[in-house]
Amino acid sequence: xxxxINTIPIGFLIFLISVCxxxxxxxxxxxxxxKILNQSKQSIVSFVSYDQEGEEVCxxxxxxxxxxxxxxxxxxxxxxxxxxxxxxxxxKVKFAGIVDxxxxxxxxxxxxxxxxxxxxxxxxxxxxxxxxxxxxGGDAQGDIGVSEGKIKEIMELRENTNVVDTSIEIEEEFxxxxxxxxxxxVLGVMVYLEGGTSFAIPVDEITSLSPKGSxxxxxxxxxxxxxxxLAGASFSGRAYALFGDHYNAQQALEKVAEQKPKNIxxxxxxxxxxxxxxxxxxxxxxxxxxxxxxxxxDDIYMRIGQVYLEMRKWKKAISPLKxxxxxxxxxxxxxxxxxxxxEKMENFKExxxxxxxxxxxxxxxxxxxxxxxxxxxxxxxxxxxxISVFKKAREKSPEDRKILSxxxxxxxxxxxxxxxxxxxxxxxxxNPENAKVYYNNIIQIYDQANQPEKAIEAAKKMVELSPExxxxxxxxxxxxxxxxxxxxxxxxxxxxxELRPNYDYAYYNLGICxxxxxxxxxxxxRFEKFVELSPNKxxxxxxxxxxxxxxxKFAQAVExxxxxxxxxxxxxxAYYNLGIxxxxxxxxSSARDMYEKLxxxxxxxxxxxxxxLK
Numbered sequence: 001x002x003x004x005i006n007t008i009p010i011g012f013l014i015f016l017i018s019v020c021x022x023x024x025x026x027x028x029x030x031x032x033x034x035k036i037l038n039q040s041k042q043s044i045v046s047f048v049s050y051d052q053e054g055e056e057v058c059x060x061x062x063x064x065x066x067x068x069x070x071x072x073x074x075x076x077x078x079x080x081x082x083x084x085x086x087x088x089x090x091x092k093v094k095f096a097g098i099v100d101x102x103x104x105x106x107x108x109x110x111x112x113x114x115x116x117x118x119x120x121x122x123x124x125x126x127x128x129x130x131x132x133x134x135x136x137g138g139d140a141q142g143d144i145g146v147s148e149g150k151i152k153e154i155m156e157l158r159e160n161t162n163v164v165d166t167s168i169e170i171e172e173e174f175x176x177x178x179x180x181x182x183x184x185x186v187l188g189v190m191v192y193l194e195g196g197t198s199f200a201i202p203v204d205e206i207t208s209l210s211p212k213g214s215x216x217x218x219x220x221x222x223x224x225x226x227x228x229x230l231a232g233a234s235f236s237g238r239a240y241a242l243f244g245d246h247y248n249a250q251q252a253l254e255k256v257a258e259q260k261p262k263n264i265x266x267x268x269x270x271x272x273x274x275x276x277x278x279x280x281x282x283x284x285x286x287x288x289x290x291x292x293x294x295x296x297x298d299d300i301y302m303r304i305g306q307v308y309l310e311m312r313k314w315k316k317a318i319s320p321l322k323x324x325x326x327x328x329x330x331x332x333x334x335x336x337x338x339x340x341x342x343e344k345m346e347n348f349k350e351x352x353x354x355x356x357x358x359x360x361x362x363x364x365x366x367x368x369x370x371x372x373x374x375x376x377x378x379x380x381x382x383x384x385x386x387i388s389v390f391k392k393a394r395e396k397s398p399e400d401r402k403i404l405s406x407x408x409x410x411x412x413x414x415x416x417x418x419x420x421x422x423x424x425x426x427x428x429x430x431n432p433e434n435a436k437v438y439y440n441n442i443i444q445i446y447d448q449a450n451q452p453e454k455a456i457e458a459a460k461k462m463v464e465l466s467p468e469x470x471x472x473x474x475x476x477x478x479x480x481x482x483x484x485x486x487x488x489x490x491x492x493x494x495x496x497x498e499l500r501p502n503y504d505y506a507y508y509n510l511g512i513c514x515x516x517x518x519x520x521x522x523x524x525x526r527f528e529k530f531v532e533l534s535p536n537k538x539x540x541x542x543x544x545x546x547x548x549x550x551x552x553k554f555a556q557a558v559e560x561x562x563x564x565x566x567x568x569x570x571x572x573x574a575y576y577n578l579g580i581x582x583x584x585x586x587x588x589s590s591a592r593d594m595y596e597k598l599x600x601x602x603x604x605x606x607x608x609x610x611x612x613l614k
Contacts, residue, residue, distance in 0.1 A: 046138020047085030061137035072176030081219030122185035137177030332361035367396035452482035572602035
């Protein structure tokens, strides 16, 4: 909404002063904030800038450096033909004109026609991260209030120039207000940019301005839209980029790049902004402009490669990354990203070489590259080298689960069962919600290593975690079978079939246990249940036949053994047992048929059967 010079409600402001004087933008004002406000309010001027037609351009805040000089943001008066202000009492403050400015930092000194008490200035060395600070400025009605918070960070805007990030939230009208420390001294000048980005210019930059220059009247010189100028666009573009407002940063920096096409730093900033917005093609285009201007910039070739990596264009990333290391062999980050590109292309040999060169550069961060190198070694089947690398990665991060999982894998591939199991036990401790997975890996490792006695501990832990888990119980029962502890195996496997009556291999192993314990009737019952559930699995029929033969029930053995060879014509031992059964049944003709079939399957068993045929 436009406001005109002749409508400034000065009397209205005076009427409200008793209500609004101690207004705090933070909602709850601390005792210290009230103290700082009372100490400093007499130095604060709230003002409105008007254009040639008397229409309001903007509102802001300034503060006194001397009795007749205030400092504020240049952008607040850059288009002004007249500026009118009020002090904390609501009294009118006339602005005479500009004394000095630093357009690169949006700062200006303005002469006023009312004596005002100046604020004391601190030094930039007094800016301390985490310290409390206050901003005192005028709100939309011109009332002076305070907002408080902390200094979050001192950030580099450009070389040798910093800005201050604070936790203090300000409104647009607080732009130009002082940032004040707990001692009441000025630490900086606040800047509010369109979009809500706000920060402070450190106090030392104020002291570089001269308050003794001649006064340039408003409107008599050339007025300008500051943010459309090269200086304004550069300042705001850098600030927006620094504070993560990438859209506004792009708009500003594009103006600068258009006016300064050979400014490498601007192209770099703009490329970074494009990249943050995922406008990757535009980012590459800006980076390529830089290498056209300076072909020796290895850091820019590296950034081109990084952008291609972000675009998942692994092959395209390799050329600029190789160029980066060609220009600067010590560019360790380029080696690392080159390793990433090769790894994504599954060229693990080149990836490993690139990662090794990164490590040779002795960087501070090694954990991640050790991990990536270890993965490449595993893919190359270089498991011993992988173990060495993952152990180094573990030294950097002893409880990193990805590192531990791959170290266990490498131990497993090299048949170091105990070491692999040790790592999986550690993982179960670190990640109890997935402990069953790790214990299952231990069981598999020791099963493959034919060390079932070592698998039992992990199998017991799985059962402790899930007593009603039929798979966990089955694994424990199976390990008891393999250690020939058949009584415990039967006890455990019975629980399995109670929980899961259709668990076929639980019945099978119950059958095996009873067969070993010579409980042949029970063995046959278990094998009958197994073949009922899995009729096409030959091993169930075979062991049923063996159990009958152990009871010398040769006639009953023939049917399951015939079913065995029907399902698996290559099972030589089944033909042999059929031959023995037929001989015991006085059916030498059928026994000889079995001998003939055995001759092509297993000469040793054929000769053994033939001895009984003679």
